[in-house]
Amino acid sequence: MKRVAVLGSTGSIGTNCLQVLDALPERLSLSGITAHRRWRELAEQTQSNHPRWAVVTDESLRHGVDRGAFSTKTELLFGESGIERLCSAPEVDVVVSAIVGAAGLRGTWIALECGKAVAIANKETLVVAGPLVMELAKRTNATLVPVDSEHSAIFQALQAGRSNEVKRVVLTSSGGPFRGRTLARLRDVTPAEALAHPTWNMGPKITIDSATMMNKALEVIEAKWLFGLRDDQIDVVVHPQSIVHSFVEFTDGSVIAQLSPPDMRLPIQYALTYPERCESIASKLDWTKSFDLHFEPPDLDAFPALRLGFEVASRGGTCGAVLNAANEVAVERFLAGSLRFCDIPRACRAVLEQHDFDASPSLSELLRLDQEARQEIARWA
Numbered sequence: 001m002k003r004v005a006v007l008g009s010t011g012s013i014g015t016n017c018l019q020v021l022d023a024l025p026e027r028l029s030l031s032g033i034t035a036h037r038r039w040r041e042l043a044e045q046t047q048s049n050h051p052r053w054a055v056v057t058d059e060s061l062r063h064g065v066d067r068g069a070f071s072t073k074t075e076l077l078f079g080e081s082g083i084e085r086l087c088s089a090p091e092v093d094v095v096v097s098a099i100v101g102a103a104g105l106r107g108t109w110i111a112l113e114c115g116k117a118v119a120i121a122n123k124e125t126l127v128v129a130g131p132l133v134m135e136l137a138k139r140t141n142a143t144l145v146p147v148d149s150e151h152s153a154i155f156q157a158l159q160a161g162r163s164n165e166v167k168r169v170v171l172t173s174s175g176g177p178f179r180g181r182t183l184a185r186l187r188d189v190t191p192a193e194a195l196a197h198p199t200w201n202m203g204p205k206i207t208i209d210s211a212t213m214m215n216k217a218l219e220v221i222e223a224k225w226l227f228g229l230r231d232d233q234i235d236v237v238v239h240p241q242s243i244v245h246s247f248v249e250f251t252d253g254s255v256i257a258q259l260s261p262p263d264m265r266l267p268i269q270y271a272l273t274y275p276e277r278c279e280s281i282a283s284k285l286d287w288t289k290s291f292d293l294h295f296e297p298p299d300l301d302a303f304p305a306l307r308l309g310f311e312v313a314s315r316g317g318t319c320g321a322v323l324n325a326a327n328e329v330a331v332e333r334f335l336a337g338s339l340r341f342c343d344i345p346r347a348c349r350a351v352l353e354q355h356d357f358d359a360s361p362s363l364s365e366l367l368r369l370d371q372e373a374r375q376e377i378a379r380w381a
């Protein structure tokens with residue numbers, strides 16, 4: 001029995017994760033959950049699963065939360081210290097890192113420091129501090145298994161050969177809602193249009209990232225650190241059906257891919273039961289019906305965010321932290337109506353080019369640059 005803590009349990013990944021746990025009661029039990037502000041949903045989750053801990057991470061809600069709404073078997077905690085308690089508890093074996101943004105770094109870091117297994121959905125952690133995170137996991141013998149569907153696919157496909165036999169990994173992208181548009185036709189895109197993703201149902205930040213293709217940019221960086229790849233070993237191909245989740249090409253020309261319908265419950269379950277597999281509630285491919293799989297190269301002129309991703313993966317150092325922070329605030333501004341869609345990558349590039357580059361920064365330096373980049377973007381006009 002693995003005892004699981006889910007950071008960000010009220011989100012899209014978090015709620016899918018609780019469904020996976022409910023379906024596998026003989027393998028997985030829920031020890032703890034967290035939410036930032038939506039404490040009523042968190043309270044409801046304690047009523048069906050009775051985890052030992054529930055954390056409301058927004059401290060300012062400490063006096064506004066109705067404790068009576070939570071299960072009597074659950075201890076209610078607040079703020080960063082609550083996350084720390086959960087991630088370091090000996091009663092937790094696996095931490096699911098499913099908070100959105102750089103805010104997910106702290107819990108992931110603590111869980112790795114404690115040598116726990118981490119199922120990582122929060123790609124921003126690896127974008128901000130990939131080399132430091134991988135080094136920490138190695139030092140403490142912690143296992144880091146990807147939840148992001150592309151990285152889960154690559155993680156699975158890599159098992160078909162040795163690392164020196166890998167020619168390259170190819171990340172697939174749905175292309176988002178604006179596939180096929182030119183840059184000129186992306187100028188006046190509205191938040192509502194950008195929030196309508198064709199294949200995946202996700203939280204708002206990653207949905208906007210998918211529309212700009214910043215999501216794929218972040219995933220290129222995530223793949224580089226997670227799998228220890230050279231720049232020339234990472235490619236992206238657009239695949240609108242989101243059935244082939246990514247693939248690995250080996251030196252002999254063999255391509256090993258992972259296929260399944262777009263349903264995050266499968267990569268979540270794989271990360272939780274790894275190295276084993278078992279029956280799952282995720283939807284299955286129906287081979288009795290005909291369907292097509294289409295592939296096309298990405299359009300880097302229409303989606304300059306992707307070009308930025310390759311550049312940042314290649315430069316490394318402080319670039320990932322700055323790009324990520326700039327993008328988080330740019331997305332917030334776009335959703336609030338104070339930044340145009342096509343200005344998201346433009347503003348990110350401007351802030352990246354201005355920043356004080358360091359090739360091997362410490363964690364505290366990365367966190368300082370994260371704050372500075374946020375302030376820069378807030379001012380960008």
Ligand code: NAD
Pocket residue numbers: 007008009010011012013014034035036037038057097098099100101103104121122123124147148149200201202203204205206264
């Ligand atoms: P979401 O917005 O649906 O949920 C985010 C969760 O994080 C919520 O529980 C929220 O309460 C919590 N949270 C938000 N801000 C916080 C803060 N400052 N401090 C602490 N907690 C905070 O997001 P999501 O779509 O579930 O994505 C979560 C992560 O998983 C992201 O990093 C995303 O890139 C990654 N991911 C998501 C999907 C998907 O299908 N949704 C797929 C791959 C990767």
Ligand code: MG
Pocket residue numbers: 148149150219
């Ligand atoms: Mg993905």
